[in-house]
Amino acid sequence: MKILILLKPILDPRGMMINRKAGKVFINKKEWMMNPGDARALETALRIKNTLNGDAVVIAAAVGEEASLNLLRDSKALGVDRAILIKADAPTARLYSALVNHLGDIDLILTGGSALDTGENIGAQIAEPLNFAFVGGAVKCDIENNAVHVVKSQGKEFHGYECELPAVVTFSREAPSLRYAHGGDIIIAYRDKNAVETMSADELGLTDLQPSIVERGQTTPPEREFGKQVSLEEIATAIK
Amino acid sequence: MDFDLPPEYNALRKMIREFCVEEIAPIAHKIDETGIVERDLLRRLGALGFLGVPFPREYGGMGAGEIGYCIMMEEMDRVSASVATIIGAHIGIGVMSMYLDGSKSLKAKYMPDLCSGKKVCAFALTEPNAGSDAAGIQLRATLEGDSYMLDGQKMWITNGPIADVINVLAITDPALGARGGATVFAVESQWEGFSTGKPERKMGLHGSPTSLLNFDNVRVPKENVIGQIGLGFVTFMKTLDIGRVSLGAATLGGAQASLEASVRWARTRSQFGKQIAHNQSIQFMLADMAAEIESLRALVYRTAWLVDGGRPFIKEAGMCKLLGSEIASRCIDRAVQIHGALGLSRDFPMERGFRDARISEIFEGTNEIQRIVIASELMQEVGVRLRP
DSSP states (O other), X not given: OEEEEEXXXXXXXXGEEEETTTTEEEESSOOEEEOHHHHHHHHHHHHHHHHTTTOSEEXXXXXXXXXXXXXXXXXXXXXXSEEEEEESSSOOHHHHHHHHHHHOOOOEEEEESSOTTTOOOHXXXXXXXXXXXXXXXXXXXXXXXXXXXXXXXXXXXEEEEEEESSEEEEEOTTSXXXXXXXXXXXXXXXXXXXXXEEEETTTTTOOOOOXXXXXXXXXXXXXXXXXXXXXXXHHHHHHO | OOOSOOHHHHHHHHHHHHHIXXXXXXXXXXXXXXXXXXXXHHHHHHHTTGGGTTSOGGGTOOOOHHHHHHHHHHHHHHHOHHHHHHHIIIIIIIIHHHHHHOOHHHHHHHHHHHHTTSSOEEEEOOBTTBSSOGGGOOOEEEEETTEEEEEEEEEEEETTTTOSEEEEEEESOTTTOHHHHEEEEEEETTSTTEEEOOOOOOSSOTTSOEEEEEEEEEEEEGGGEESSTTBHHHHHHHHHHHHHXXXXXXXXXXXXXXXXXXXXXXXXXXXXXXXXXXXXXXXXXXXXXXXXXXXXXXXXXXXXXXXXTTOOOHHHHHHHHHHHHHHHHHHHHHHHHHHGGGGGOTTSHHHHHHHHHHXXXXXXXXXXXXXXXXXXXXXXXXXXXXXX
């Protein structure tokens, strides 16, 4: 059983302020954190590894530089077996599907739903080129008899899904939150220079990568206008 | 010069802060009101390595050194001084005295349980007639066959009522007194003859239990002697020297919390049609707090770096405790002033912080003792010995 977790660092929104008048986002404190959905995917992978009594290899992957490297070290401290950093500009479906083909035999890919910053849903994007089954917005995920059982929360109800492996599952923020790492494991993971393997896009056979996102500027959405409060009688007359 | 902490310490601080803010801050008020810190919380702290930060992994610790320990104490005191004091007495002086001078077998026997939160440690020095004059202790240990019989009393022992292992300084040779005739023993609380008094009612630190300890002919086997017989006073003084650094770190956390709360409040509260942050009187108080806290932070982490590097640190450790406790008291006092009437409210953390800060000027060597320590180190540099 090989499980791949895709992690993405995002800027901690607690360190930002949005000024509508100036139409700008001010970053008061530049701190990176793990995308909340990805953190829940990681927690679920660790739980699956636990229930399978270690009969699973959990691999964490991230794209980028220092912030991604630190996420991978954190995941290593939490008990992930392998951590792979891909040196490239931005995480794309092409990059990740090339990684999956490079690693081979991946049974399950877990990641967060839409990212908190850009809103892109990398899980859905890679399921297509890899031809994996896809379930989004999971709150719970188990492995049983070579099939993945997923519980999704939809409105006030919970729906159960089952699909065959290999599959991609993305997590909503209602899934169990990430555990804390033992402090000693953090120290070891950060001091170990070989804790995280690095790969370049070239090594994955991608030589013509273009940046997927170009920042042209910042604007805020238009100010919302208050609606009009109407009485039931007014609605009744309007319908007539 | 590099003032950046290595990335592992930043990651450690992030984890510790997250745990403190998510798990301890919401119950800090309840801990102060009820005076109870659940054993389950200590076990959870132990499972993450919080109860053995400076000790090596082989003894069940975190292996993060004094710097890691200072980070943990700073973050812990930022949310709850009571929990920080329990941990401080447990690691900083309790387990530390065993780690510094204990035999390998003694460390292997107790430290894994102590570092994992299964057991809590305490450090017993103060007696009814010996406080700042630590050499005046009277608790007597007499040799009887293969073991020592401990008889006497200890007072004001932090963690006393909840401790499972207590490191006690006792007089083994009354002719020599404390210097040359005192020995440290590791005593288990379930041994016959040991009992604790009722928890003291204190001004602050309500969640950190303190009590009297009674030793009524407690039989302690010879293997439980920490260090050499007769040199217990040296062990305890060494332990106290190192404990002052983390105590400074704890006061740093308390002061930082008061500054953060004051900055938030200065932004929120409006008077005379503007935020009170626009008043110079408030700005001056905030600036003084920030400047003092920054100087303390530099001192604390430099001293921790000295400890980890195996360099002399006694003078700086005394300064950490002296400056830290006074800066924390001043900062929380200003924070109460900035908060106005709400600073006095039991429903706001300022009132708890104010009560909790005062003790730092007293325990683990009063600030007057710290001045003597610093002065004697200063004089030693020019060849004058002040301390006997």
